[in-house]
Amino acid sequence: MNWTWFHKFGSPPHIYRIAGTLAPWFGWPAGLLIVAALYAGLVLAPPDYQQGDGFRIIYVHAPSAWLSVMIYGVMASAAAIGLIWRMKVAHAAAASCAGIGAWFTVVSLITGMLWGKPMWGTYWVWDPRLTAQLVLLFLYLGYMGLRSGIDDLARSDRASAVLAIVGVINIPIIRYSVEWWNSIHQAPSVMKMDRPSMPMDMLAPLLMMLLGFTLYFAAVMLVRLRAEILRRERSASWIKEALQ
Amino acid sequence: MPELSVKNLLVFRGERHLFRGLALAVPAQRCLQITGVNGAGKTTLLRVLAGLLEPEHLELRWRERAISPRDAGYHGELAYLGHDAALKADLTGLENIRFAVGLRSTLGPAALAAAIARVGAQKFADRLVRTLSAGQKRRIALASLLLSGSSLWLLDEPATNLDAAGQALIGELIGEQLARGGTVIAATHQDLGLAATARIALELGSGT
Amino acid sequence: MPELSVKNLLVFRGERHLFRGLALAVPAQRCLQITGVNGAGKTTLLRVLAGLLEPEHLELRWRERAISPRDAGYHGELAYLGHDAALKADLTGLENIRFAVGLRSTLGPAALAAAIARVGAQKFADRLVRTLSAGQKRRIALASLLLSGSSLWLLDEPATNLDAAGQALIGELIGEQLARGGTVIAATHQDLGLAATARIALELGSGT
Amino acid sequence: MSEFFAMGGYAAFLWPAYAVTLLAVVVNVITAQRAHAAARAEARRRLEMETMPEHER
Amino acid sequence: MNSAANPPHLVRTGALAAALKVLQRDLRLAVRRPSQLLQPLAFFAVVSLLFPLGYTPELDKLRAIAPGVLWVGALLASMLALDSLFREDAADGTLEQFLICGQPLVGLVAAKTLAHWLLTGLPLTLMAPLLGIALGVPVAAMPGILSSLALGSVTLSLIGAVGAGLTLGVRRGGVLLSLLTLPLAVPVLVFGARATELAIAGESLTGPLYLLAALAVLGATLAPLAAAAAVRIGVE
Amino acid sequence: MNSAANPPHLVRTGALAAALKVLQRDLRLAVRRPSQLLQPLAFFAVVSLLFPLGYTPELDKLRAIAPGVLWVGALLASMLALDSLFREDAADGTLEQFLICGQPLVGLVAAKTLAHWLLTGLPLTLMAPLLGIALGVPVAAMPGILSSLALGSVTLSLIGAVGAGLTLGVRRGGVLLSLLTLPLAVPVLVFGARATELAIAGESLTGPLYLLAALAVLGATLAPLAAAAAVRIGVE
């Protein structure tokens, strides 16, 4: 098997350039989609027959929750690639994911709490999904704490990669255990995530939002990745050209 | 036919390259003595050779075989004595030696007694290390080194804390190791008293 | 008229008397150089004089006054440089020096710059101590010592980890301290290069 | 219009939720661009240092 | 002949200024790693998460154990951070220099304790209301919780400093000494949990609050002396 | 020429024997410092007894919170002791020697983890029934509590070893360590508390016990590898 493409793909100048080209291609569509989805979700979509206008929180809650989970997956994959193939760019990618992921975990928690107050009558319940999401936030915080706690870049990369991978093994375990834990207690509230087939005019904005947020993440992550690569690369030869 | 050879060593520390393409070769039964001003990179070089510090690039050959500095077989034949002598304060000198050597090989009581006598530690080897003076601790560490049976010694300022007799002892121990067929790389400014043919000098450039 | 005198020093370590009635006297502008085999008690003696280790008995006189070795005024005029140089790895060399000196007296920037130049630490004084080599750390500690403005220096193996130039520097710094009217007590086996009249030798007996 | 902003009585929960999300979206864009600009400036500074003769560093 | 001792430019540092320098240095060391500032907070949050997981997700029941949870969390976070209060300074020789710098050791030790409280106790206190909400504590109870935790965490830091000092010389002090601190912290925990309980129940908590204040004052007067003595013994 | 490398009398130590030597040394060191052995126990006792003090003296109510209290107490006590798992060995250069002694690091790390469990997890497990009685747990539940804690504490030690390895290069990493390990320990806590609850209720606890055993097996296979990788990264 010829691995040169792999190494070429992993070469910092290559990635730096590609990321620079791609970022706007993700960023602008993301912006358009989000704005359109906002209009569709806040104005066009009809109120829910039970929740009234309160359901519209879904258009920020679900996408941010989705991002928080997806970003962890991307981060852990990048970390694993970095650890196994000793690819520095992959470590840089993992590093650029963490902050964004933590932000959107917080957003999903806050929007969920703001939704929970009118729907369940309380900001917080120890529901399995909520608990698991809180644990995810701690995993992110631990990852970032470890990263910033170690000065030496190479060591910080590899140590945090180990943590990200261990965390990925643990996420489904946490999910199941917490789910199982709650099912044996009586249900704490009237939490019902029943998903009746949503009418199209409610679902479409949500799907647009999900796609928009995903593209948005890609764009922001690529910019952060460029910054990380510049910060890490010491061989000046290609940087000189890149800075022109 | 060098016992150990290094090519194209590339080490980055802080914001600059400490080594950029350093090469060296040490035949068996020779002592490579590294000198250089404070911060020149003596400790760094020894730690790279011991596999404790990852260089950006290194081509290492040991007995004609290209190996990684983290090769288990290579580690089995290497002993590293650095600034921290890996002594547990709450164990006696003897217990420390038995543990350190025991990790690598089985240790007979006769060899143990001989090594302790050789480093002049008879009087205090059975005391807790926490109650020993700096130089006494160092002698315990030297006994472990002797007993490791390693053919390659990497020594970082081995004479630290030793008295005048101890400094001479270092030179003698190195001489004996060479006579046994071993190899030594030592960072020290002290005169080791070796035959001119046994010694190779390496002076590292100015530090930052 | 000795600057510092000790009589009837009685120190018990482990299971025996390390010092039994030791006496010594150091006039101003002299350096007392302590030698002795490993474990002879050099470090112990210095720590007793610094008030860090409580002896069983000690008659200490400082400038004709009988004092306790834990006297605050005496401490104000004393500097002790031991094996551990009291440097914080997460501060830069400069920050470390400023803190160490600042505990004792106000420090001017000119004096700071001069001391750093004197110990050859210009290039690395503004780096985090964790990134310095052993000898570089030692030089930072020496700058603190210089700036402490103390009249009595107690130095335990001051030349540890220093390169050849650094070892010479130790002798020069001691000479300058004597010239300023200060007093030095140093445990070292190294030749300090002092005038014969400036040096008093003390060889401690065999250790255990 | 004010009816729109009232959101059927859910305004106190809905708008903060949207505000937090907007904040996150904006902050992440800004910090990313700042980080990139800072890294470029730092790289440029380092380049200039490299091309300077040894004694002037 | 005194020229080396007191050259003309040499101005002695006062005891208070020296203590301030120690405080400043400890704060600077902490700021050097901003993530460390967040850590007690994150830790406290994680500990509070454990109880719903280990016990029950029902807020009504959680509210009953909330005082215990908050106080155990605060004690533990404070203890974890205390462990290293003197250890680093002892290991690198800084404590020796404290002893012989001619400044009163009590002041330097008190400064280190204050730094510890500012970096741990204070953030923990400010964080507690948020965790309280997650445990079903009513908002009306927050002022009571804040004040009791502020007072209590001061005492915990003070007691902890004595303990940290004693564990320095633990080889000589023996087993009893290191176990001394936990029992000492028990009164704080009891009064603190009681005050929190009253606050949650909406009753007046002046009683336990006075007791907490008394403990804090007692601690502030005695603990630095004891800690300084312990440090002096601990530095061999 | 190989005479120095392999003199006739030299018999290489096997990987298992080397690991045993590490285990033996850690146990011996612990016995030399009995106060360290008692610290987690004392902490466990204080946490468990605080709840009767702060919550209610009624055994009926206490019995309901006993599982949570016992498990959270055990988890936190085990974590307190973790901080020092590799720290001392890193500071005095022993870990460096582990790396270059030619023995598989996984074995040495696993031995250290086992020693930690023997010195912390096991005593905590044995102590739990005593505290259980103080919390109104019926004697019939003790075998269940013992077995679940024994299994769970193994996993906690294993997870903790990974965290301790990862925080090696971090100054004052104690708090970060808990931030890393506690989220990973959530499943153990959930199943463990569930098992204890069932044991107190007198029901069959095979379900959660199997899950705890599964976690322990998973941990025992993966954690030493991760911990060894972490240690290798952490030793500069």
Ligand code: HEM
């Ligand atoms: C703090 C509180 C909350 C948290 C942490 C939270 C967390 C989450 C998470 C993790 C997801 C999954 C995203 C994915 O994997 O794609 C999600 C989706 C969702 N949440 Fe929430 N949530 C909270 C409150 C609420 C409330 C109060 C409601 C409505 C009453 C709600 C309704 C939804 C809906 C409809 C979805 C998307 C559909 C789905 O994937 O099931 N959430 N939330």
Ligand SMILES: Nc1ncnc2c1ncn2[C@@H]1O[C@H](COP(=O)(O)OP(=O)(O)OP(=O)(O)O)[C@@H](O)[C@H]1O
């Ligand atoms: N805590 C202690 N308990 C018992 N004996 C001790 C203790 N500390 C030191 N000793 C013993 O006291 C003697 C003097 O030790 P000291 O450290 O003063 O020696 P030294 O002259 O400085 O030696 P070196 O040249 O090795 O530094 C030694 O024999 C040592 O073993």
Ligand SMILES: Nc1ncnc2c1ncn2[C@@H]1O[C@H](COP(=O)(O)OP(=O)(O)OP(=O)(O)O)[C@@H](O)[C@H]1O
């Ligand atoms: N972690 C680090 N980060 C950045 N620079 C470092 C780091 N460690 C060491 N250095 C630098 O690398 C250089 C080499 O250090 P090293 O310890 O190898 O020197 P050395 O020759 O052993 O000096 P000494 O004689 O003082 O022991 C020094 O200039 C030092 O400042």
Ligand SMILES: [Mg+2]
């Ligand atoms: Mg060195």
Ligand SMILES: [Mg+2]
């Ligand atoms: Mg000494």
